[in-house]
Amino acid sequence: MQIGVDFGGTKIEAAALDADGGFIGRIRAPNPGTYEAALAAVAGLVQAIERETGTTGTVGLAVPGSVSPTSGRMRNANSTWLNGRPFREDVEAALARPVRLANDANCLALSEAVDGAAAGARVVFGVIVGTGCGGGLVVDGRLIGGANGVAGEWGHISLPWPTADETPGPACWCGQHGCLETWISGTGFQRDHTGPGDRSLSAETIVVAARAGDPIAAASLERYGDRLARGLAMVVNLIDPDVVVMGGGMSNVRELYPMLNERVGRHVFADTSDTRIVPARWGDSSGVRGAARLWPVD
Numbered sequence: 001m002q003i004g005v006d007f008g009g010t011k012i013e014a015a016a017l018d019a020d021g022g023f024i025g026r027i028r029a030p031n032p033g034t035y036e037a038a039l040a041a042v043a044g045l046v047q048a049i050e051r052e053t054g055t056t057g058t059v060g061l062a063v064p065g066s067v068s069p070t071s072g073r074m075r076n077a078n079s080t081w082l083n084g085r086p087f088r089e090d091v092e093a094a095l096a097r098p099v100r101l102a103n104d105a106n107c108l109a110l111s112e113a114v115d116g117a118a119a120g121a122r123v124v125f126g127v128i129v130g131t132g133c134g135g136g137l138v139v140d141g142r143l144i145g146g147a148n149g150v151a152g153e154w155g156h157i158s159l160p161w162p163t164a165d166e167t168p169g170p171a172c173w174c175g176q177h178g179c180l181e182t183w184i185s186g187t188g189f190q191r192d193h194t195g196p197g198d199r200s201l202s203a204e205t206i207v208v209a210a211r212a213g214d215p216i217a218a219a220s221l222e223r224y225g226d227r228l229a230r231g232l233a234m235v236v237n238l239i240d241p242d243v244v245v246m247g248g249g250m251s252n253v254r255e256l257y258p259m260l261n262e263r264v265g266r267h268v269f270a271d272t273s274d275t276r277i278v279p280a281r282w283g284d285s286s287g288v289r290g291a292a293r294l295w296p297v298d
Contacts (some may be wrong), residue, residue, distance in 0.1 A: 002292035005291055007031070013045075015049070015288045024053055035082070043095055061101040063104060064082070067080070073088035087094040107291045108128025112124065112282065113138040114141065117278045124241055124242065125243070127248070129186065132155060133154070167206070181255045193217065195228060228256065229264050246277065247284075261276070
């Protein structure tokens, strides 16, 4: 049995998969927002799943941020109280067994490459566009971490082919300006629509307004799609994936897919662009499924 834990900012979910990838147990709890309490919550969820199924399983963790290959400690997590902590080792101690850990976008990519929307593809790039912007890379069914543990982290690359009014771009929490995350995350979409001093609307509300024919909302969605297409074209130029799989809140905007599949090719350095851009088959479950898949099936 493979157990995955998806460590989100507001909730923590654990799920168990059988050898065929079917769910045999799922449970979730609020993220308590402090380190020691979160450790206890993760251990408690795993133990609850094992009581429910009557079986002990392998454990994989999908987390925001990544582990430094130098120190072995967490970094770049938006749950900032994780940063600088030996999270994997502490979970291992709490559960008295080995634990595998990967970035949540990496887990989405792995899940979708194994038995999701990119099953059978050789090179898969997984994208999360929600509160933030993340990415993960799978080649021949294997997750690629990279020498520095940041393979696929396209969210903190500058928006490519910027127009004059996009330069230098918004300030990013990482210390740079104009990062893709500031433009193509759900929060970036919201910021671009509202503008300084305007009433703040959620990304979902803006999309609904665009569908209803609101010209300002429609223009915002048009700008968003164009920026996302430019960002993905850069990825295609770098790694030339067979499939790009999208997750996160903005991946649910169906109008984006025909726009992206048409516009990415405008910036690809080739005479054709055959990379497919598709929504995740497993939706919000991709993270927990990918975490479980960090261990091979026995």
